[in-house]
Amino acid sequence: xxxxxxxxxxxxxxxxxxxxxxxxxxxxxxxxxxxxxxxxxxxxxxxxxxxxxxxxxxxxxxxxxxxxxxxxxxxxxxxxxxxxxxxxxxxxxxxx
Amino acid sequence: xxxxxxxxxxxxxxxxxxxxxxxxxxxxxxxxxxxxxxxxxxxxxxxxxxxxxxxxxxxxxxxxxxxxxxxxxxxxxxxxxxxxxxxxxxxxxxxxxxxxxxxxxxxxxxxxxxxxxxxxxxxxxxxxxxxxxxxxxxxxxxxxxxxxxxxxxxxxxxxxxxxxxxxxxxxxxxxxxxxxxxxxxxxxxxxxxxxxxxxxxxxxxxxxxxxxxxxxxxxxxxxxxxxxxxxxxxxxxxxx
Numbered sequence: 001x002x003x004x005x006x007x008x009x010x011x012x013x014x015x016x017x018x019x020x021x022x023x024x025x026x027x028x029x030x031x032x033x034x035x036x037x038x039x040x041x042x043x044x045x046x047x048x049x050x051x052x053x054x055x056x057x058x059x060x061x062x063x064x065x066x067x068x069x070x071x072x073x074x075x076x077x078x079x080x081x082x083x084x085x086x087x088x089x090x091x092x093x094x095x096x
Numbered sequence: 097x098x099x100x101x102x103x104x105x106x107x108x109x110x111x112x113x114x115x116x117x118x119x120x121x122x123x124x125x126x127x128x129x130x131x132x133x134x135x136x137x138x139x140x141x142x143x144x145x146x147x148x149x150x151x152x153x154x155x156x157x158x159x160x161x162x163x164x165x166x167x168x169x170x171x172x173x174x175x176x177x178x179x180x181x182x183x184x185x186x187x188x189x190x191x192x193x194x195x196x197x198x199x200x201x202x203x204x205x206x207x208x209x210x211x212x213x214x215x216x217x218x219x220x221x222x223x224x225x226x227x228x229x230x231x232x233x234x235x236x237x238x239x240x241x242x243x244x245x246x247x248x249x250x251x252x253x254x255x256x257x258x259x260x261x262x263x264x265x266x267x268x269x270x271x272x273x274x275x276x277x278x279x280x281x282x283x284x285x286x287x288x289x290x291x292x293x294x295x296x297x298x299x300x301x302x303x304x305x306x307x308x309x310x311x312x313x314x315x316x317x318x319x320x321x322x323x324x325x326x327x328x329x330x331x332x333x334x335x336x
C-alpha cells in the first residue's frame with residue numbers, strides 16, 4: 001500500500017482567492033512570486049491570471065519586459081466576500 | 097408548564113426564525129461562490145426550519161389547533177416535516193462525508209470507535225423500542241409510532257456522525273466557531289435523545305414523564321442549539 005498522501009483539493013474560488021491574496025501581499029506582483037505563493041504551475045497560473053484579468057479582479061501592466069499584476073477594487077471586494085463565506089463554511093466544517 | 101399558554105409554540109417560532117436566518121446566510125454564501133456544499137447546507141437548514149415553521153403557523157392561527165380535522169392534517173404534516181429533518185441531517189452528514197476528500201476532516205481510530213459505539217447503541221435501542229411498541233396495542237397506531245421513532249433515531253445517528261465530524265474538523269482547524277457550532281449540534285442531539293428515551297421510559301416505567309414535558313425539553317434544547325449557531329455567526333460578524 002502506498003503511503004503517498006493525496007494533494008488537498010482546492011476549488012476554483014479558493015485558487016482565485018489564493019492568487020489575489022498573493023498579489024495583494026506582494027509589493028511588485030511578479031509572476032515568480034505568485035508562482036511560489038499560489039502554489040501553482042506556470043501554465044495554470046497564467047490561465048487563472050487571464051481569467052482574473054478578464055473578470056476585472058486584477059490589472060496587468062508591463063515593467064521592463066516583465067508583467068506586473070495588481071489587485072483592483074473589485075478584487076478587494078471579492079477577497080472580503082470570500083473571507084466571509086470561508087468563515088461561514090469553517091464554522092460548519094465546510095471548505096469552500 | 098412551557099406547553100401551556102402557547103409558550104412552546106412561541107419557542108418553536110423563535111427556532112424557526114433562527115433557522116431561517118441561518119438558511120438565508122448559507123443561501124447568500126452559495127449565491128456568491130456556487131459551492132454545492134454551501135447549497136446542501138442551506139437546503140439542510142431550510143428543511144430543519146420546517147417543523148418549527150409549522151408551530152409558528154399554529155401560533156399565529158391558534159383556532160386551527162382546536163379543529164379536529166385540522167389537527168389530523170397538522171399531525172400528518174408534522175410527520176412529513178420530521179422526515180424532512182432526517183433528510184436535512186443526511187445532507188449535512190453527506191457534506192462531511194464528502195469533505196473527507198479535502199482532508200480537512202480525518203477520523204482518528206478513537207473517533208471511529210466512538211462513532212460506531214454510539215451508533216450501535218442507538219440502533220440497539222431503536223430495535224428494542226420498536227419491538228416493544230409493535231407488541232403493544234393496535235397495529236396502525238403502533239406502526240406510526242415506530243415510524244416516528246425510526247425518523248428520530250436516524251436523526252440521532254446522523255447527528256452523532258455530524259458532531260464527531262465537526263470535532264475532527266475542529267482538531268484540524270482549531271477555530272472557536274466550529275466548537276460553538278459543535279455545541280449547537282450537541283444541544284440538538286440532547287433534545288432529540290431526550291424525546292426518544294423519555295417517551296419510552298414513560299411507557300416502560302410509567303414514571304410520570306409527560307409527552308408535553310418531552311416536547312418542551314426538545315423545543316428548548318433545539319432552540320438553544322440554533323442559538324449556538326447564531327452566536328457563531330454573530331461572532332463572525334455575518335449578522336450585525
